[in-house]
Amino acid sequence: MEYTKLGYTDLRVSKLCLGGMSFGKAKWMADPEASKKIIKKAIDFGINFIDTANLYSSGDSEKIIGEAISGYRNELVISTKGGGKINDFTQGFSRTVLLNEIRNSLKNLRTDYIDIYFLHTIFDSVDFRDTARTLSNFISSGKAGYVGLSNFTGYQVAEFYTVMDMQENIRPAIVQNHYNAVYREDERDVIPFCEKHGIAYSPFSPIAAGFLSGKYKKGSENETTRTKTYPVMKERYFSDADFDVLDSIEEIAKNRGINVSQLALAYVLNKGFIPVIGATKPEYIEDDMAALDIKLSKEEMELIEKRYIPHRIVKGTAGY
Ligand SMILES: NC(=O)c1ccc[n+]([C@@H]2O[C@H](COP(=O)([O-])OP(=O)(O)OC[C@H]3O[C@@H](n4cnc5c(N)ncnc54)[C@H](OP(=O)(O)O)[C@@H]3O)[C@@H](O)[C@H]2O)c1
Numbered sequence: 001m002e003y004t005k006l007g008y009t010d011l012r013v014s015k016l017c018l019g020g021m022s023f024g025k026a027k028w029m030a031d032p033e034a035s036k037k038i039i040k041k042a043i044d045f046g047i048n049f050i051d052t053a054n055l056y057s058s059g060d061s062e063k064i065i066g067e068a069i070s071g072y073r074n075e076l077v078i079s080t081k082g083g084g085k086i087n088d089f090t091q092g093f094s095r096t097v098l099l100n101e102i103r104n105s106l107k108n109l110r111t112d113y114i115d116i117y118f119l120h121t122i123f124d125s126v127d128f129r130d131t132a133r134t135l136s137n138f139i140s141s142g143k144a145g146y147v148g149l150s151n152f153t154g155y156q157v158a159e160f161y162t163v164m165d166m167q168e169n170i171r172p173a174i175v176q177n178h179y180n181a182v183y184r185e186d187e188r189d190v191i192p193f194c195e196k197h198g199i200a201y202s203p204f205s206p207i208a209a210g211f212l213s214g215k216y217k218k219g220s221e222n223e224t225t226r227t228k229t230y231p232v233m234k235e236r237y238f239s240d241a242d243f244d245v246l247d248s249i250e251e252i253a254k255n256r257g258i259n260v261s262q263l264a265l266a267y268v269l270n271k272g273f274i275p276v277i278g279a280t281k282p283e284y285i286e287d288d289m290a291a292l293d294i295k296l297s298k299e300e301m302e303l304i305e306k307r308y309i310p311h312r313i314v315k316g317t318a319g320y
Contacts, residue, residue: 001014001015001016001045001046001047001048001289001292002014002015002292003015003048004274006077006173006174006200006274007173007174007194007198007199007200008171008173008197008198008199009145009146009173009174009200011077011115011116011145011146011173012048013048013049013077013274014046014047014048014049015269015274015292016042016047016049016274016275016277016288016289016292017047017049017050017051017079017202017274017275017276017277018038018039018042018047018049018050018051018276018277018279018285019051019052019204019276019277019278019279020050020051020052020053020056020061020062020064020065021052021053021056021061021278022035022278022279022280023035023038023039023052023056023057023060023061023064023065024056024057024060024061024064025057025060026057026229026230027225027228027229028224028225028226028228028229028230028280029057029280030279030280030281032060032064034280034281034282035061035064035068036064036067036068037282038279038280038281038282038284038285039064039065039068039069040068041282041285041286042279042285043069043072043076045285045286045289047285048075048076048077049076049077049079049274050065050069050076050077050078050079051078051079051080051176051202051276052065052078052079052080052081052109053080053081053082053118053120054080054081054082054101054104054105054108054120055081055120059104059108062080062105062108062109063108063109065078065109066108066109066110066111067110069109069110070110073110073111076115077115077116078109078111078114078115078116079114079115079116079117079118079148079174079176080105080109080114080117080118081117081118081119081120081148081150082097082098082101082102082105082117082118082119082120083097083098083101083119083120083121083122083131092120092121093119093122093126093127093128093130093131093134094127094130094131094134095130095131095133095134098131098134098135098138099134102114102117102138102143102144106143112142112143113142113143113144113145114143114144114145115144115145115146116144116145116146116147116148116173116174117135117138117143117144117146117147117148118147118148118149118150118174118176119131119135119147119148119149119150119152119160120150120151121150121151122149122151122152122156128159128160128163128164129163129167131160132160132163132164132167132168132170133167133168135147135164135168135170136164136168136170139170146172146173146174147164147170147172147173148172148173148174148175148176148202149172149174149175149176150175150176150177150204151176151177151178152175152177152190153189153190153313154186154188154189154190154193155189157172157175157190157193157194157199158193160172161193161197161199171197171199172199173199173200174199174200174201174202175190175194175199175200175201175202176202176203176204176276177190177201177203177204178203178204178205178236178314179191179201179203179204179205179206179268179273180203180205180206180207180208180212180264180267180268181208181212181245181249181264181267181268181304181305181308182208182211182212182237182241182242182245182246182308182311183205183208183236183237183311183314184305184308185310185311185313186201186203200274201273201274202273202274202275202276203268203273203275203276204275204276205236205276205278206264206265206267206268206275206276206277207261207264207265207277207278208236208237208242208264209226209230209233209236209237209278210224210226210233210261210278211233211236211237211238211242211246212246212249212260212261212264213259213260213261213264214250214253214259214260214261216238216246218240218243218246222238232314235314236314239311241307241308241309241311244307245304245307245308246260247307248303248304248306248307249263249264249267249304251303252296252300252303252304256294258290258294259287261284261287261288262287262288262290262291262294263291263294265277265288265291266291266294266296267296267301267304269291269292269294270294270295270296270301
């Protein structure tokens with residue numbers, strides 16, 4: 001496994017981050033026993049960066065990970081997320097909500113610290129000053145090591161960064177946003193901002209939730225358990241332009257004699273980002289590991305990128 005320094009922090013993380021959204025009881029997910037096998041396999045391969053959220057399977061993902069990592073905790077970098085719209089009167093980034101959520105996450109994960117605590121879901125009318133102060137307290141009390149932002153647009157990253165830096169003298173360390181070969185909207189402003197300020201960029205859904213795995217074909221029904229039970233998938237992908245990009249990825253994968261999913265993951269790795277991978281089967285981890293060795297040529301990168309057309313911003317479960 002290759003490791004890298006996470007942005008400006010002193011964390012040393014594997015170049016792949018294992019995502020925890022697919023651990024739970026929903027039909028498209030790995031059940032708790034299979035999830036533990038996936039986590040064990042990832043750790044055996046040297047993956048030391050594991051991501052989850054309190055929202056995933058209503059806390060079950062955190063609980064599964066907490067059980068699976070006991071004995072390895074100090075060797076790992078664990079991120080989880082809090083925040084979200086509770087109702088029309090309570091916003092999820094308020095002090096009371098975040099304090100309650102981090103306490104539950106620590107309990108679920110069976111740990112007394114979280115390496116990276118992400119704000120998960122942004123929406124209008126958040127008072128960033130209060131949120132920045134709360135997160136600063138998490139860091140000074142040792143509950144969290146660093147702060148991450150997820151599903152933030154460029155101006156929101158810049159605004160939060162500025163408030164946090166000027167008020168608390170702390171900067172966000174990482175952004176986890178939606179990015180893959182068929183959704184590259186962060187190239188406009190989020191990624192340049194991160195690069196300028198030493199913030200790590202760690203995209204989720206590098207295989208487009210499986211759309212870029214080769215199992216979906218244009219013109220056929222394309223239904224899988226995940227498309228049927230994970231509604232944002234059909235909203236995010238499956239346009240004609242997405243299939244054009246998929247054609248290019250399939251062509252390169254065929255020429256190289258490798259899996260389509262490996263090529264899609266390699267695309268994100270070749271951009272220098274730290275992808276958050278989703279695995280529903282242990283064998284996917286082996287495929288994903290092989291992607292680390294794929295160095296794409298300039299011509300191959302251009303072939304993947306040239307058929308991309310700008311997308312409207314997709315509003316996901318996380319609000320942006
Ligand atoms: N911050 C946020 O709001 C947010 C949102 C989404 C995700 N995330 C994070 O990102 C992680 C990954 O998200 P994701 O599941 O959408 O990522 P992904 O890696 O793009 O997609 C994973 C899916 O791709 C397919 N796949 C993966 N490896 C494969 C392989 N080797 N061969 C064939 N198919 C393969 C599987 O589909 P099948 O199961 O259908 O076979 C799998 O469920 C999550 O677990 C979570 O930690 C964060």
